[in-house]
Amino acid sequence: MTTETLTPQDHGAPDMDNMRKIAMWxxxxxxxxxxxxxxxxxxVYRTRVGDGPSASDVFDIPFTSVSSxxxxxxxxxxxxxxxxxxxxxxxxxxxxxxxxxxxxMVFLAGxxxxxxxxxxxxxxxxxxxxxxxFFVLTGFHGAHVAIGVLMLVATAFMxxxxxxxDGEGMNVEIIGLYWxxxxxxxxxxxxxxxxxxx
Numbered sequence: 001m002t003t004e005t006l007t008p009q010d011h012g013a014p015d016m017d018n019m020r021k022i023a024m025w026x027x028x029x030x031x032x033x034x035x036x037x038x039x040x041x042x043x044v045y046r047t048r049v050g051d052g053p054s055a056s057d058v059f060d061i062p063f064t065s066v067s068s069x070x071x072x073x074x075x076x077x078x079x080x081x082x083x084x085x086x087x088x089x090x091x092x093x094x095x096x097x098x099x100x101x102x103x104x105m106v107f108l109a110g111x112x113x114x115x116x117x118x119x120x121x122x123x124x125x126x127x128x129x130x131x132x133x134f135f136v137l138t139g140f141h142g143a144h145v146a147i148g149v150l151m152l153v154a155t156a157f158m159x160x161x162x163x164x165x166d167g168e169g170m171n172v173e174i175i176g177l178y179w180x181x182x183x184x185x186x187x188x189x190x191x192x193x194x195x196x197x198x
Contacts, residue, residue, distance in 0.1 A: 024174050028181045031144075035185050038137040039192055045129035052127035058118050059194055067110035068190050071145070074103035075183045078176050085172040093172065094156045100179065101152040104145050111142050134193065141189060144182050151175050 046055070081096035115135070118124075125135045155175055 020174055021177070024177050028177065031181065031185075035137075035141070035188075038133075038140060039188065042133040042137050042193060045133045048129040049131075050128035052131055053121050053123050054130070055194075058121045058123050060114070060117070061194060063110070064114065064190065064194055067107050067114070068186060070103050070110070071107040071186055072183055074100045074107070075180055077103060078179045082172050082176045090159050094159055097152050097156040097172070101149045101156070104149040104152070108142060108145055108149070111138065137189065137193065141182070141185060144185075148175070148179050148182055151178070 077096050077100040081093050081100060084090075084093035084096055123131045123134075125132050152175060155172060
C-alpha cells in the first residue's frame with residue numbers, strides 16, 4: 001500500500017499561510033482608513049497656521065526628497081530579501097533585511113532632524129492646527145517605520161537560530177507587505193503634505 005501525504009486542505013483545515021496573508025491585508029486595509037483620516041484632517045487644517053510659520057516657511061523640499069528616495073529604495077532591498085528567502089539563501093536574506101532596516105533608520109534620522117529644524121523655526125504640535133495635524137500625521141507614519149525596522153531586525157536574528165518558518169509567524173513575505181504599505185503611504189504623504197503645500 002502507498003501512503004499519501006495529506007495536506008491541510010484534505011482534512012478541511014484552513015490554509016494558515018493564506019490566513020496570515022488575509023489577516024495582514026485586513027490589517028493594512030484598516031491602516032488605509034487610519035491614514036486616510038489623518039491626511040484628510042491635515043488637508044482641512046493645512047492653511048490654519050495662526051501666528052506660526054506656514055509650510056513654505058519651514059519645508060525643505062530637497063532634503064525631504066532625499067529622505068523619501070532613501071525610504072523608497074528600501075522597497076527594492078525588501079524585494080531582494082523576499083527573493084532570497086524564497087531561494088532559501090538565508091545569508092543573502094539577512095543582508096537584505098538588515099539593509100532595509102538600515103535605510104529605514106536613515107529615513108527616521110532624517111525625520112528627527114527635520115522635526116528639530118521645524119521646532120527651531122517655531123512650528124510645534126501646539127503652534128497651530130497646521131502644526132498639530134502635520135506632526136500627528138508624519139509622526140504616526142514614523143512610528144510605523146520604526147515598528148517595521150524592529151520587525152526586520154528581529155526576523156534577521158530569528159533566522160540565525162532556525163526559528164524562521166515559511167508557514168508560521170511574521171515571515172519575510174508578511175513583513176514585506178507591511179513595509180511596502182509604509183512606503184506607499186509615504187508617497188501619498190510626501191505628495192499631499194510637502195509638494196502640494198509649497
